[in-house]
Amino acid sequence: MLEIKLNSIGKRFQFDWIFKNLSVQISKNTAWAITGSNGSGKSTLIKCIAAINPLTEGKIEYLFEGKSIPESEIFNHLAISAPYLELPEEFSLNELLQFHFRFKKPLNNLSFEEMMENMYLKEHRNKPINQFSSGMKQRLKLGLCFFSDVPLILLDEPSSNLDEKGLNWYLGLIGEFGQNKTILVCSNDPKEYGFCQQKIHVEDYKPKQKL
Numbered sequence: 082m083l084e085i086k087l088n089s090i091g092k093r094f095q096f097d098w099i100f101k102n103l104s105v106q107i108s109k110n111t112a113w114a115i116t117g118s119n120g121s122g123k124s125t126l127i128k129c130i131a132a133i134n135p136l137t138e139g140k141i142e143y144l145f146e147g148k149s150i151p152e153s154e155i156f157n158h159l160a161i162s163a164p165y166l167e168l169p170e171e172f173s174l175n176e177l178l179q180f181h182f183r184f185k186k187p188l189n190n191l192s193f194e195e196m197m198e199n200m201y202l203k204e205h206r207n208k209p210i211n212q213f214s215s216g217m218k219q220r221l222k223l224g225l226c227f228f229s230d231v232p233l234i235l236l237d238e239p240s241s242n243l244d245e246k247g248l249n250w251y252l253g254l255i256g257e258f259g260q261n262k263t264i265l266v267c268s269n270d271p272k273e274y275g276f277c278q279q280k281i282h283v284e285d286y287k288p289k290q291k292l
């Protein structure tokens with residue numbers, strides 16, 4: 082349902098262009114991998130698409146069911162999971178679900194019970210997030226994304242801190258809850274982006290010479 086047009090976009094930090102002249106049309110309900118070596122600009126690109134980072138040049142157009150969405154409202158239509166986005170650690174799991182779903186509608190009217198069951202976190206409902214293990218936090222971050230009724234899911238290093246069972250659980254989420262969504266995955270690990278039909282290799286858009 083959500084289409085994104087990257088029109089000659091560029092991002093520069095001080096004198097360093099991270100990417101430039103990047104033009105890509107992300108069709109609705111497609112999955113894209115954003116690849117590139119460490120420090121190449123994957124997270125910077127996904128933050129620009131999420132309108133967390135301002136662009137230096139170019140424009141991003143968002144079309145939801147064919148209707149243009151202003152950049153200032155795109156956060157209503159997306160869910161993002163990333164290592165640098167912290168969960169409110171003082172909340173218990175139960176409190177966090179109640180808080181999050183005051184702003185986002187649950188997908189398919191899922192109940193909190195069903196969500197907790199799916200994330201293998203049912204017995205931790207009253208535990209503060211700051212007492213969660215890193216794998217539990219990662220399952221929670223991914224669950225909040227996939228259980229939200231939004232057309233755009235942005236995932237930065239989705240399988241970080243997940244063991245093999247967790248990785249398979251994440252791939253199951255993609256299959257069960259990732260249909261009819263536009264999904265972007267920042268990763269260099271084919272295990273976590275193998276389902277993506279398309280790829281943006283950020284380094285292809287790095288200018289050879291500095292400013």
Ligand SMILES: Nc1ncnc2c1ncn2[C@@H]1O[C@H](COP(=O)(O)OP(=O)(O)OP(=O)(O)O)[C@@H](O)[C@H]1O
Pocket residue numbers: 094095099117118119120121122123124125126
């Ligand atoms: N706020 C900022 N100010 C200045 N430079 C920044 C800022 N954020 C990122 N950078 C720089 O932009 C470049 C790209 O960083 P980014 O985090 O996007 O890379 P990445 O491909 O996601 O890396 P990794 O694979 O290590 O997560 C790096 O050189 C980084 O230092």
